[in-house]
Amino acid sequence: MKPCRPIAATTGATAAPRVNFNFGKKIGLTAAFLLWATLAAAETWRFALIGDTPYSDHERIELPKMLDAIADSHVEFVAHIGDIKHGSARCDDALFEDRRRIFDASRVPFVFVPGDNEWTDCDRLSNGAYSPLERLNKLRSLFWQDSLSLGQKKLALERQPGNYPEHARFRIGPVLFVTLNLPGGNNNWGMTREASAEFRARNPVVIAWLKENFALARRESLPGIAFLFQANPGFKHFSQGLPHDGFQELLTVLRDETARFPGAVIAVHGDTHLSRIDQPLRDESGRVLSNFTRVETFGYPFMGWTRGIIDTANPQLFRFETHPWPAGKP
Template sequence: MMRRLLLPACLAALALSAAALPARAQPVRFVAFGDMPYCQPAAPERCPAEEGRVARLMATINAARPAFSIFVGDTKGGAELCTDDKLLRALSWMTLADHPLVYTPGDNEWTDCWQGRAGRYDPQERLALLRQRFFPGAESLGRRPMPVQQQAAPFVENARWQRDGILFLTLHVPGSNNSRPAEPGEPGAAGLPRGPAALAEFEARDAANRAWLAASFAAAPEARGAVIALQADMFYRQVCGQGYDSGYRAIREAIAGTARAFGRPVLLINGDSHYFVHHEPLEGVPNLTRLQVPGEADAQAVVVTFDPAADRPFRFELIGEAGSPPARPPCAGYDSSIRSTRAG
């Protein structure tokens, strides 16, 4: 009788012990994309086709069933006028996401709106519209929004959240030199914002970005890994040997230092250059991987699987429609010096 009672008791003890063991954290699977649709004012009849490609991509993303998606800026082409309807057009296709969608602005939505081809709008007024309409509260976009933490006003576009022990955050770092006027003699000055108001806006936002980066990592000291999403290709000058860089130095150095101190896998996602690459961009920071998503010619997204415990923590899969012809590298360096332009 005693022996028959002991067996179930032992099994129960084993079951309780197994239940007490921590379960292995699961990989997080999400989607990153940006820089679309690009309509051309010289060929307005083609805009519905471009919008259709984005709608089909959204259906493909939905079919992939990601935990969420991140759109890294440029919801319109740089040559399109910065009218309210053009800037707010993205709200319609972003609502096609049947999962949470997080958005961080690009340069085409506000930074470059001062240019003649974009209608000579006030960039800061356009930025205020984006903040009001795309970031009205502490939650994502999409049909099933998720709560996020927002930075204090006016920098409400900066968000952070956690999923399965991984920290995610956005930083508002757009192309066109992060909206910083060029330094004296810096290449590309003609296409950059000008004047003391632009410089003051840049300095305030750049400081806010660095503060948000530091605060986000400080708030998640036990995170297994981290993802930082922004719009600008901050490495274009390093890879291509040309162009401006003064607006990116401080935030790039802050990301490098933060990732190095963190010591666990960090993924930096950007758009801007419209060409799919992934590599380790910073010497001395081997735990930092950069993913640049495709865009413009290629209506494609990248499915990212992030498993910080794996030997290769990141897996990338392209989905969607390549252009005809597909995007070309922005310079020869992107073909020769970047380790991989293929999913893997």
């Protein structure tokens, strides 16, 4: 695949000016920031993160209001990292189409990453006893049918070639954002010691996309890369030598690539419904990888959003703020 080029939000056919991110030879995170400072004045970009919502009729009513408040905060985009319904709710076309309407009504570009509640769990009787792969293909036809985001304003995306259009990447400022299809429930490994056929088909594609985008970020000397996916992959258990089967390879690659990357690495997920920002990834010696940050979104029954701020004057590049909803709620 040819390298992804710098991308900006667009409205209709008119795109914002592109920025050249070719910085030359990689010189480490601190030096990269110094180089940025010499090339241009410090700049900031903002984005919003949500997930595991709406799960109830109340959240269905509140979500459009929250999206309006997010748009009022002047973010570049909002990302929903999966689980767009309650785990016991049916996976019917009407529900998917309703969520598409909500997301498309967003006044800022809207990026959606799939969660287990809307495909791998759809074989449950309470969900309608659907075929999970049939439901995933329905999601693809609704949410990832072209190279643009959802929302009233569109963000141009580059999708991974092949059969997984939910895998995409785009740039905001100096940061490469990458989406991955990693559902909760042990990454759809299955209920036995042998991985499911679906996992065996998808996992190599996920790993290849992860590696390719680290390579792209290194090649273009980008100071930051952010991965967006649904599942909590079990960082704590992995660091204790007790990895979950469905995430062992993923976390091994993520650890090794992060250790070699001179910039900031962000992983955004949901799944366990606990809003938090921490540094749970460790190297093989057990030391915290200080350039890695995990951001978990709010999740039912707690509603809210997380604002990410890219700041080229900040040596850490990123900072985050949590915003419970309704605003002012403790």
